Amino acid sequence: MPQIIDGKAISTAIKDELKKEVAENNIKATLAVIQVGNDPASTVYVGNKKKACEYIGIGSRSYELPEETTEAELLKLIDDLNRDDGINGILVQLPVPDHIDEHKIIERISPQKDVDGFSPESVGNLCIGREGFVSCTPAGIIELLKRSGISIEGRECVVIGRSNIVGKPMALLLLANNGTVTVCHSRTVNLKEICKRADILIAAVGRPRMINRDYVKEGAVVIDVGIHRMDNGKLCGDVDYDDVSDIVSAITPVPGGVGPMTIAMLMYNCVKAARQVK
Numbered sequence: 001m002p003q004i005i006d007g008k009a010i011s012t013a014i015k016d017e018l019k020k021e022v023a024e025n026n027i028k029a030t031l032a033v034i035q036v037g038n039d040p041a042s043t044v045y046v047g048n049k050k051k052a053c054e055y056i057g058i059g060s061r062s063y064e065l066p067e068e069t070t071e072a073e074l075l076k077l078i079d080d081l082n083r084d085d086g087i088n089g090i091l092v093q094l095p096v097p098d099h100i101d102e103h104k105i106i107e108r109i110s111p112q113k114d115v116d117g118f119s120p121e122s123v124g125n126l127c128i129g130r131e132g133f134v135s136c137t138p139a140g141i142i143e144l145l146k147r148s149g150i151s152i153e154g155r156e157c158v159v160i161g162r163s164n165i166v167g168k169p170m171a172l173l174l175l176a177n178n179g180t181v182t183v184c185h186s187r188t189v190n191l192k193e194i195c196k197r198a199d200i201l202i203a204a205v206g207r208p209r210m211i212n213r214d215y216v217k218e219g220a221v222v223i224d225v226g227i228h229r230m231d232n233g234k235l236c237g238d239v240d241y242d243d244v245s246d247i248v249s250a251i252t253p254v255p256g257g258v259g260p261m262t263i264a265m266l267m268y269n270c271v272k273a274a275r276q277v278k
């Protein structure tokens, strides 16, 4: 039986630690959450983020803007929030409507309030090993590994996916933790062979159950970032869990693996933002 990495339990432990820190140190923090339009998935994510703030004892301020909001209006709101001393973190729920340039929006958020860790300054700090906000999903994966007693140092790590929010920061974090890192993508030749070398395989490919036992070395640790809703309403990941579970040493389930960690690390970043102000 493989070790099932319990993201739900680990994320709850992190939120409880933060809750304690906030209460004991009387930390006052408020997260501004901006949603443009009413995409149902985004509404669920935003709701979960607000609930998590409440759980750990920090405030949240919601900005639910209509779909027709212009880029200039959104930038003006971000400018106002950047100047607002009562706000420690600013989060714009992505995706934004097509008429708004996502990059411009991300770049406008003050690096001190960039709790998603998406801005060029945050990514640059990660790249050169400086303190800063780290993208929540990859940061959560590092916590999952550490808190499950899985060492990264010296191990062969393969990341499938090179997106700005998952694959690239994931690779940088594994490198910072002394892993030997390979990043794969849609143009990678010999994907199966490369994945089969991995002691730690991170699947952030966005394709339901693509990663089966042909990609996995016996005894590997497999982290599944993917989330897909199937026709029967159930969730599945990028990994074919049933196919690989008898050969891996440890694996994250979907749901209950990486998913809950993203919000826990967002809360971590919010508390960190508030600590910087103190």
Ligand code: NDP
Residues within 6 Å of the ligand: 137, 160, 161, 162, 163, 164, 165, 166, 167, 184, 185, 186, 187, 188, 191, 204, 205, 206, 207, 225, 226, 227, 228, 238, 258, 259, 260, 262
């Ligand atoms: P993207 O679609 O932005 O990136 C997918 C990456 O996979 C790209 O780099 C792409 O390569 C690569 N890829 C696609 N097809 C193949 C293939 N056949 N072989 C090799 N590589 C391939 O996705 P994200 O990084 O945003 O997300 C990845 C997954 O993680 C999704 O399922 C998403 O829903 C999930 N996710 C989960 C989160 C959580 O909280 N658990 C948070 C964020 C994402 P190329 O660059 O060449 O196009």
